[in-house]
Amino acid sequence: MTDKQTHFGYEDIPEGEKAARVRGVFESVASRYDLMNDLMSGGIHRVWKAAMMDWLAPRNGQRLLDVAGGTGDVAFRFLGRAPQATAVVCDMTAEMLEAGKTRAEAEAMAASLDWVVGDAMALPFEDSSFDVYTISFGIRNVTDPQVALNEAFRVLKPGGRLMVLEFSQLPVPMAQKAYDAYSFNVIPPMGQMVTGDRASYQYLVESIRRFPDQETFLGMVEAAGFEQARYRNLSMGIAALHSGWKL
C-alpha cells in the first residue's frame, strides 16, 4: 500500500519495486560483472579496494560481513590479508554469489568463507555478531540506504567497524562535468558490448549520479549511531570511503 517513491537511476518508482528491479540488473550482468568493473573504471576499482583494505587493516580472528558482496572480491582481499579471519558474503542476487563461489580463491578459502542470499535492509544475522561490516559499490542500490546503515550498526559488535566504498561526487564542478560526459556516453555502450545489456549500465551511471554526496552520506552514517565517522576521497571523489565505529 505504500505509494512512497524511490529512485531507480533517473526513474522514480514505488519503493516496493526497487529491490526486484535492482536484482534484475545484477542477474543480467552477473557472469561478466568483474570484467565490466575493470573496463568501466580502467582497473581503478582495484586500487580503490586496496585503499579500502589499507584503511581497514584486516586482522586475524576478525569476522567480516561483506554485504552486496557479489562475487566475493572484498572478502577475498580481506582474507588474503588476514588468513585467520572469517567472512560471510551476503548478496540479494544468488547468481552473483554462485559466480563468486566458483572462483578459484573461493575454493582455496572455503573453510573460512560463507555465502548467504540476504537483504541489506533485513539482515539474517544476530545482533552484535561481526567485527567488520563492508559494503562496496552496493549501498547505492539499496532501496533505503539509511535502513541498511542501521542494520550494519545492529549486527556489528561493540568496537566493530563499518566501511563503505561507493561512487561519490567530485567537489570540482568542471571535473564533475567531464566525468558525467564520460560516464553517460561511454559506459552504457561499453556495457552493451561486453554484457549485451545497455539498460543495466544506463541504470548504474544514473544511480551513481543520484547518490548523496560525501557530507550527506557522512550524516547518514552518524544517524545510524556510528562514531568517529569520517570519509576519504578516492580519485578526487569519483569514489569515497566512509568509515565509522560502533562504540
Next chain:
Amino acid sequence: MTGEGPKDAPEKDEAPLADGAPGPGDAPELPPEATPADAPEGAAARRPAAFDPRMLEALVCPETRGPLTYDKSRQELISHAIGLAYPIRSGIPVMLTEEARNLKED
C-alpha cells in the same frame, strides 16, 4: 578478479608453500589440468557444494530475528515462529521472505 597478486599484498620474503597450494603469485583462474576424460566439461562440472550446518549458528530469520532449524532432506531453514521455510539452493541459504515457502498454506 585476481587482484590478490603481488601488487596488492606485498608478501614477506619467504612463502613456504611446499604442498603445491596455489601461491599468491600464481594465476588463480586456472585449476590444475588434472581432470581426466570422465569430466568432459572440466571446471563447469564442479561438485555441488553442500550447506554447512555450522552456519546455522550465525543465521536468524530476517523477519523475526529468531532461530532457524535445518531440514536436511528438503534443504530448507525453517522459522517456526512465522511459519516460513527458507530454501537452500546450491548450498547457499536464501534468506529472503519473498523466496520462502509459507508453511501455513500447506
